[in-house]
Amino acid sequence: MFIQKAWRTAAFGLYGFTQFTKSGFVEHAKKFREEDMKIRLDGKNCLVTGANSGLGFATAEGLASRGATVYMLCRNKERGETALSEIRSKTGNMNVHLEICDLSSINEVKSFATKFSSMEKPLHVLVNNAGLLEHKRATTTEGLELNFAVNVAAPYTLTELVMPLLEKASPDARVITVSSGGMYTEPLNNNLQYSESDFDGTKQYARNKRVQVALTEWWAEKYSSNGVSFYSMHPGWADTPGVAKSLPGLSEKLSGNMRSNDEGADTVVWLALQPKDKLIPGSFYFDRAEAKKHLKFAGTASSHDQIGSIVNSIRALCSLPPNP
């Protein structure tokens, strides 16, 4: 067990330092096709969570610059308004709107979903981007461990509750969840609230990101006949405010070799633009290509069998009725 964990960390480090950096992006970009990014999104509605900063901001800007109507979900009104006016002035697209919701509160997510659904507009693209890595154990007023609340419970609840809007945009609708290569270091674990006494925020973050990848597979299967497709992705290591705050050591070590926010968001925008017959539902993408979900000999693959029971636990923790 100890050897396997050490192997996972070493293999992840090697993979990361060669592929997730800026130089990895530059190398992979040699195969990118310029025309892929020329597709327009006029008349399409996109909802991006955590859109005021880092990768969410770059994604919202990328979608707005291609004519989409973009709803930027942010938790802080002031930061949201600043980002909104920056995107409107940079893209000239006035169909960009601000929505306020603190995703650490599942009750707020439910209220937001009700309000957003009352517009009765089709939702073509949902980007579950907002996320955080909190090193110290904190519990929300609703009793959820904070990383789990924002990284798993909120995107799960939001996605399920806006499903009727996504179905309205069928067969074109898609959900893109911004996971992380950090998930390579952890198998799926049903201790969602990380109740062990030795809380480790980095490990909890990796577990959350693993849930997102397994959930994407599960959703893809569950909703395969509804015309809604699901993809997860890894942005690589991008120099965002979130990384500077939560992983200052990584920022320092990779100084000069971190991806820009646009480079980190590139695959999110690409996934939003491509015709669906080019994409593989339930897959994990990295640099515009399907990527492996498990590192060799890491022993994480069979853990995905637990996703059904994990979904039931998430629903119970979020006070959602049992899965229909």
Ligand SMILES: NC(=O)c1ccc[n+]([C@@H]2O[C@H](COP(=O)([O-])OP(=O)(O)OC[C@H]3O[C@@H](n4cnc5c(N)ncnc54)[C@H](OP(=O)(O)O)[C@@H]3O)[C@@H](O)[C@H]2O)c1
């Ligand atoms: N950057 C990387 O190298 C990297 C690598 C792998 C995965 N990712 C993933 O990429 C996503 C974006 O991260 P980032 O690097 O762009 O970090 P970031 O700059 O910190 O952006 C995170 C966004 O999420 C929002 N957010 C956090 N907690 C929230 C809450 N309770 N309610 C609503 N919004 C909330 C933040 O809002 P505030 O500004 O108000 O805090 C911010 O807009 C995350 O899911 C992260 O796990 C990033």
